[in-house]
Amino acid sequence: MSNSPIAARSLNRRRFLSMTAAGAASLGLSACVSSSGDTPRIVERPEPEPGPVQYSSMYGAVTDAGYDIPAVPIEKINPRYYRQEVADPTGERPGTIVVDTANHFLYLVRERGRAMRYGVGLGRAGFEWAGRAEIKYKQQWPRWFPPAEMIDRRPELEKYRAEYDKANDQWLGGMQPGVSNPLGARALYIFEDGKDTLYRVHGSPEWWTIGKSVSSGCVRMINQDVIDLYNRVPDGSPILVTSGLRSV
Known part of the structure; x- marks a missing residue:
């Protein structure tokens, strides 16, 4: 795969929108990712920084x-x-x-x-x-x-x-x-x-x-x-x- 800036900007708009929607839907789920196989693994992430209301x-x-x-x-x-x-x-x-x-x-x-x-x-x-x-x-x-x-x-x-x-x-x-x-x-x-x-x-x-x-x-x-x-x-x-x- 080319690493040039031109190639990076050639992402299809429809594919971009579908990826964005999928990412947004995943926000309600726990922070899980898959390794090279099919077994999911839990990734512990830092807790979000509280704001004034929190x-x-x-x-x-x-x-x-x-x-x-x-x-x-x-x-x-x-x-x-x-x-x-x-x-x-x-x-x-x-x-x-x-x-x-x-x-x-x-x-x-x-x-x-x-x-x-x-x-x-x-x-x-x-x-x-x-x-x-x-x-x-x-x-x-x-x-x-x-x-x-x-x-x-x-x-x-x-x-x-x-x-x-x-x-x-x-x-x-x-x-x-x-x-x-x-x-x-x-x-x-x-x-x-x-x-x-x-x-x-x-x-x-x-x-x-x-x-x-x-x-x-x-x-x-x-x-x-x-x-x-x-x-x-x-x-x-x-x-x-x-x-x-x-x-x-």
Whole structure:
């Protein structure tokens, strides 16, 4: 076949129109192509870039397990912290969560060099723990058990002090789940070598803290984002917390 510009422009108009119609009809189907044989194969493509309307819907009000999560005023948040699919800068294997403390991002590594990126808030002095660990377990609408040292510094939290019930192997007390609970709609518990690091990836009603260092040290996310992350990762997922990623 000739590769000249003249030959390329000689495509029959009727054939062009029929090809265009067929292409348009295929938009409603999944992204499948055929290899050299007859067996179809699935091709994973990047998710389309959301626009202003999609972002408004993404961060709109939602009722979850009976709790009413308010809409987030996204126009007051730097768009770089919106949930979005990006080229993976981590080099980690798919399924890994990577917290980039230098840039206030959390990545969930996906296939084919892609990642879901979320904006996060961190502790005032930077994340005090870094390294590799795992998400031992996850919880929807968790109770909050403030550490004893925090209660000692803030006596108004005394009513949330927890007590361990040995007979039933559970903690009693703490703050009831809800939209004002500091752990928000979801919590992912970080364990290292089988031990609780006491750090969490969790939701927060304080959307204005995303992209900043203001919390006591955990990784906080917009509630709508932590619900999305929760639904994508299973218990036991690896997590890396680092400040070593390149600037994005």
